[in-house]
Amino acid sequence: MSRLRKAWKTSVKGYEGENIVYAETAGKARYQVYLDVSDCNDAVKFADIKVLRNKTADVVLPDLPGAAKNVTQHALEKLLHACGATRGNPYKCGYRGHFYCNAQNAHMAELVDAGLMHRSEKGWGEGMVYFHATDIGQKTALAMIPLYRGEDFIWPRREILPGDEA
Known part of the structure; x- marks a missing residue:
């Protein structure tokens, strides 16, 4: 809702x-x-x-897309950062939509697999690339920002998958 x-x-x-x-x-x-x-x-x-x-x-603020429901909180934190949302000013969400890091970053791979980001071909440094938020990734980030000052981000309830830590 x-x-x-x-x-x-x-x-x-x-x-x-x-x-x-x-x-x-x-x-x-x-x-x-x-x-x-x-x-x-x-x-x-x-x-x-x-x-x-x-x-x-x-x-x-939009509903949380289903694509985000089984993404780890650590990966979603990277998505929020990529979209410009910070704890200090979550309402800047949407002013940007990229993240520059190692091409093998596990959190970025998780977001790509979920369809929330896509990977560029290459970056400036060896083994580095830009990851860009997709439309559904931007919508996910907006759905997670707090309504009002002093509240936390809305983290989706994630089902426990085989291999998850207890």
Whole structure:
């Protein structure tokens, strides 16, 4: 089932402009703005922050494709990195789509076998190549990013396969 990241238009009394904040509720959006603003201005009060729902800026994250369901978490971490998502800023996911490493990298081979990445012919160095995220790989990465700040990535439940560590 796809997930909805709710958008809130926020403004702070005494400051120009409005910003979009993503949060589950208006109260959480207000608190997020309060934490951001109060770091540099401790005179700002909670009541100085105006929050309005902005459905036009909502983000719908896709369902997790079936191709990712039996891929190891380590390999999926490489896919997220290739697509630009980091723990510090997972919302950059999609700004890029490549990973440069040894052609024999086991995690990349796993992603290629799952159809989430494909391998280039050669790279700059001996034995090195670029791996590029496929459309389904990009969709998988987007499906795994957290809805809101402070949450973890969505890791698929993986069935235990023969040879897996206990």
